[in-house]
Amino acid sequence: MKSQTQKNMEEKIFINRLILGDNLSQMKKMESESVDLIYLDPPFFSNRNYEVIWGDEGEVRSFQDRFSGGVEHYIAWLKERVLEMHRILKPTGSIYLHCDYHADAYIRVNILDKIFGAENFRNHIIWCYSGPSNGNMKMFPKKHDSIFWYSKSKNYMFNNDKIRIPYKELHSDKGVKSIIFGSNGILQNESMRKEYIERGKLPFDWWDDFPSGGHISPKERIGYPTQKPEALLERIIKASSNEGDIVFDPFCGGGTTLAVAVKLNRRWIGIDQSVAAIAVTEARLRGNRSVDFNKIRSTQKIKGRAIDANLFNPDSVVFTVEKYKYDYEELRYSEAFEFESFIVQQDGGYSNSKQRGDNGIDGHYPDRTPIQVKRSEKIVRDVVDRFRTAVERDLGKVEFQKCIEEKRRCGTIIAFSFGKGIIEEVARLKNQDGIIIDLKRVDEIVSIAKRPNVSINIEKAEKMEKGGKSFWRLEFSAHAGDSSIELFQWEVDVDEKSSGERVLNDRGGIYSFDFSEGEHKVCVKAITSDGITGEEVLKFHVNGKVEVEEKKEGRKV
Template identity: 35%
Template structure:
């Protein structure tokens, strides 16, 4: 990592030590507000659902400390600034590795309690697995899942910070009760009602549901807030002329400006909207503009841990705020990355310089990029993932797990450990004080592959245990094996999702075909693309028909998937003029593989 400019592509960011992570506590509530121990015959809980008085939410959701892999740094020409961060991974575990009191504003639009199919937007297997746990135990299970995340968000907020939680009628009342327990009832500021005209059918047996709810909470009375004003009503041809009232005049007469109400009439992103990306739960930029302008200072940090298509980050970037976003879906991250890049390319005359941003993976890592890492970075990454300590006792001992020496092989996926490597590591163990004084003779070898000679050499060393005091027991562990991630999967008792943490993926091998169908008009086809991850399928294709230094999809060609029909593997595009053109295509599979192909054609 370059200390002057922050992480670059290929870097890994080690998880902080557990003891360095500050913990929030539940607020002290006044006696008159505390719920009774029982309400009739029904017991009433004082703590939020899922809370354990000794272990907090860690009892149900154990801590998993894995490094972040920086898979890309998108450059905007201001590399001296600390980059913004876009994460792919489980947001609970990502948040647990972020520093306390570091965020000014958190806005989240979590999955609504309206069924798993409604909330699976992008179709990733990771997204489906993540959401399947939420509905397992009905409303209590959903609230426990959300409470654990809200509690981490409370820890991340600065003392002057605030959080806005977006929900709908399915669970809003239950969420309000839980947030009162986590943040304190006196920390509640507003229940904002967002009303819209479009969307939904005309029901025959109930009133049409045309609003969502946003709960606004803070940590204390020193919270940041910038008052917003709106036009109240037309005063006619004469001004009001009362002190303390702001007025202005236009062609319709005099108008009074008043403080913004908690009732917001902002329409949804329609089918013909210029900002439409193509998935059903996209929130309008006008809504996030109002939230961010009101609740965060210029230069402050805005976070969204359910980023979807990246509206929060896009608006924060445009308004001169720093941002942190995260999503469980690799397609969501790809769409967000593309949207942010395109916004900067289209933005002219920006008042504030736009920082670079990094794309970082947590828990699911790109093996191909790891293979390109320098040896010392690769070894450190593997040791962190294995739960071992980086401890250079000898040039041939790279770390320890407990008291056992650990050796890490080369970064190349096709590089196999040799018999000579086994001999060298065994001799290094013999040189250690623990071998000489404490009779510790075990060792661990971590690598992508082991040659037959290496396996035989380790077996010969082990057999000596019966006849020779110089024996060494070496366990050989493949990096992509279940043994390598045992320390993580052991935590999966309550949540099967843990079994999918710490996996390695490959990008699709993208193949682009094309043919001319009329002047300047071509059909492009990626149906010959090979998916390299076992059991995966293509779920999204992005196209950039004027590719430069950065990938930025052409409008309408970023999110091309459809729940029923699947992704469009064939698209038609008409160029504005003839000549040489560079075309780039990105393909995502449903396990998280993301591949890029760039071609050059002569348009005529």
């Protein structure tokens, strides 16, 4: 929960953060000079369909933002974000901005030179790749991206020994082995050769040793065209940060930078405006790497096979996921003291450092006004009487009296909702005794939303045969009432071995799977456009027929 993050930030304990939101507004909340390395891979200025990767509300909004004008508009959109990045970056830090021919010249001259200074330009890295091209085109096929590396100052880090690569050895016609240095190839004597081979060489500023989108190994592939290879991020992160440093990706997409940061023992912060991107990244970081990307893009049913990926399984990646709105149930049933401190801080107050009895004071506004937070609905009249006593004790008789004389508020009670009795009592205290007590609802302080109510149905069940084996093909549909759902995530216990490792994403809420005889479980999570998740589990038994268990008892298909 965010309160934990804030508490930890206050105590200077860093917890990795995955944030749903527009990076501009999110970065404005971040501390200056707080991150060591920034890698950004913003949508390029191509105005092409593939720029919309996830196709959800947040991303489409961002797409429209960028393209409501020409390239100047795009540059202005990016520039205000890079300005924030400059503020957030530590003086020893570096930024790597990934782009392509559509806007690279504008970005270097009009953004990076202006904000970071031409003197802090370190490299223009060319990432070359290959891929299909049209043999009849009247130009050379464009097969590279640009990555601009700038440091914030002259005092920057470059861990050259961490990124060395082997020299290429050439065998000449006469059987002489040589090592290539730069482009002119110098033959070395045997002892030097050994020394150089052991040490390895620095990669040049053109990189051709990483696969691009379609060629990324199935192990790490999430399946969308602009996914970057982990090896590329590995080189950048190793070169310009150390273990324990904070790596920040403000356009984190499917979470490549964050996944690599985890592997390399860096701390991280990632932001993306798309609910789907955050959901996919969250699953990836939790070690669930199966994503059927086609299904994310389409609202129709697509038969595509899920891409199975098991890149790594971090045992303990601790991170918070921060959404647009707060989940009502998560807040309402969270640990009482944590909830109270969180709400007090969100309302601009200071929470008590120690937990007290429920009738006590949970915090103060900066002007010392006492605050009491209740985690319940429909607070009743008695609460106000006890609060009045607590306030008098907390402020002292003299100050309490002064509040009344000066017609100032004596205290504030915060709760999810208030009953009629307490509202009447607060009005009576004000009118008869001049005691002003504020009643404030939690939703006046933080935006909250209720979880979608999810249900799963089996739409079709068909017994099938393949290669002499019989199995059941079931089609499921997920529903979430009136909630506007950005993404459904399915976890299907297809067989015992894959249980819990597969997360399949789709937009349409329909999925088909094959089952052998036995007990099975299908879990679906529905994520709203606010990022709030509702969940439902369906257990069933396949044994000559399909029998749904538990909640939908006795229902037979």
